[in-house]
Amino acid sequence: MKDGLGAKYIAQLLESPGRQIHVEDLYGAVRTQASKKTDAKTLKDAELEHEEVLRQRERAERNGDLAELERVNKKIRQLAEYVKQNTALGGRIAFDDDVDNTRRKVTQAIDRTLKQLGSKERLPKAARHLDNAIDRGSVMCYNHHEDLKWSL
DSSP states (O other): OOOHHHHHHHHHHSSSTEEEEHHHHHHHHHHHHHHHHHHHHHHHHHHHHHHHHHHHHHHHHHTHHHHHHHHHHHHHHHHHHHHHHHHGGGSSOOOOHHHHHHHHHHHHHHHHHHHHTTTTOOOOOHHHHHHEEEEOSEEEEEOOOSOOOOOO
């Protein structure tokens, strides 16, 4: 399973069972831990470079230049990976003050992770437990009703 933001939010909640954590604090704690994120200007520069590389690919295809086409396609994959690694949920930089928007993003990330975890070949019982035990809202909390200890 991918170690995405949803897994990190869940891990934060599991570290403090019963503790209510405001969604913005949870979001901020995970975002601070996440790999280096970049600013909007740098991402815009990457987007502009991507547009230029797409034009180069069109020229290479038009000219039948297979070596150039291979080089350009490699560059496109690198740019896509760079943007993926340096953006927040949904491919956007998400540092807004809207609590409801932040709550929605965190909830969606947790729900996606629980859905992955609950697939047949994964851990459906753990996913059900977490789904029932994690309160979602502007304040989030892992409320376990059993004597469980998680190893994170």
